[in-house]
Amino acid sequence: NLDAAVTVGRQDEVGQLAMAFNAMTAKLKSNTVLRQRFLAGIAHELRTPLTILKANLEGISDGVITPDVEQMSSLTEEVDRLTKLVGELRDLSLLEAGQLQPEFALLDLTQLLRQIVGKIKLLASEKRISLRIETDDRVSVIWADGDMVNQMVYNLVLNAIKYTPDGGQITIAATTKNGMIEIAVTDTGIGIAVEDVEHVFDYFYRVDPARTKASGGTGLGLALVKQMALAHGGQVKVKSKIDKGSTFTVLLPADLHQKRTVSP
Ligand code: ADP
Numbered sequence: 271n272l273d274a275a276v277t278v279g280r281q282d283e284v285g286q287l288a289m290a291f292n293a294m295t296a297k298l299k300s301n302t303v304l305r306q307r308f309l310a311g312i313a314h315e316l317r318t319p320l321t322i323l324k325a326n327l328e329g330i331s332d333g334v335i336t337p338d339v340e341q342m343s344s345l346t347e348e349v350d351r352l353t354k355l356v357g358e359l360r361d362l363s364l365l366e367a368g369q370l371q372p373e374f375a376l377l378d379l380t381q382l383l384r385q386i387v388g389k390i391k392l393l394a395s396e397k398r399i400s401l402r403i404e405t406d407d408r409v410s411v412i413w414a415d416g417d418m419v420n421q422m423v424y425n426l427v428l429n430a431i432k433y434t435p436d437g438g439q440i441t442i443a444a445t446t447k448n449g450m451i452e453i454a455v456t457d458t459g460i461g462i463a464v465e466d467v468e469h470v471f472d473y474f475y476r477v478d479p480a481r482t483k484a485s486g487g488t489g490l491g492l493a494l495v496k497q498m499a500l501a502h503g504g505q506v507k508v509k510s511k512i513d514k515g516s517t518f519t520v521l522l523p524a525d526l527h528q529k530r531t532v533s534p
Contacts, residue, residue, distance in 0.1 A: 272299040311474035315355055315488065319348040351488070358490040362473075365497040372415030372501050379419070379451070380410045383442050386423055390431070397436045401427075404443040409451055414522055418498040419453075425491040426455040426518045432487070433516070434459030446524050450504070454519040461512040470508060471496040495520065 274295055276288040326345055329335035364370035383403050394401050412419075423442065430440045438458040445452050462470060462477060469475045474489040495518075496506045503523045510516035 272302060308473050319352050322348050355488045358488055358494060362490065362493060362497055365501055372418055374413055374415060377412050377414050377416045377419060378410060379412050379444055380405045382420060383444065386427060390427055394431055397431065399431060399434055399438050399440055402441045404441060406445040409444045409446050412451055414502060422495045422498050422520050423453060425495050429491060430455050430457035430459065449524050450521040451524045452519055452521055454517050456515065456517040458515040461514050461516055462510040463512050467508055467510050471506060
């Protein structure tokens, strides 16, 4: 019974035990709610592309729809969307279970950021968005999983482009502060309201579902960024102001090379 709670009437060990019990029950309850929401989210995300695919396949087999190139490519897009969703869910569950561990290696962060900008600049230029990199000399080489850092920054920059109107600006900055490497992606975009900002790293959370679905997002991008940062022993932060823009920051421990373990 997750509604169980013990009255705390004493300050001694029994009282502390009662408080610990109540805290654990509350946590279990919130985990159950999260789990239910997560499953409902998956079901919802799977249903839309499946419904579209089924309707089109039925139309084709009934002869109501004659498939042309455009139609086939839009169906392929739905399949791609499903594939992406399943891949992201798999990575998230492995990360959460601790079964997908970062493969630490020396990584030239400045070079990686340049590669990302290289890949994404065409997309940005379509919206006349300027992309800038600001790196601190001290962070050029870090000890981290290159694929994960690449995916984290890529997801953040893609979001920044998605949620920034034409003519905006995006800055990717890397610095070290308090023993952490900070990679911050700042945009001059639409921003996020105070009541939404604490939820953006949740699975399937979208501030404006219609808008973000149309842009092909799965609603898992930021959840992945968070889990990958946690897997590195780091964390994520966000600061945002509506109509002004957002800064998403990934923090990674800067002394990771000292924690290197030698395999037997
Ligand atoms: P999605 O696939 O929907 O983009 P994400 O997990 O990447 O999923 O992001 C979750 C939600 O956070 C988005 O739907 C959007 O509402 C909000 N969001 C993410 N990045 C930004 C940003 N740079 N500016 C404004 N809103 C953002």
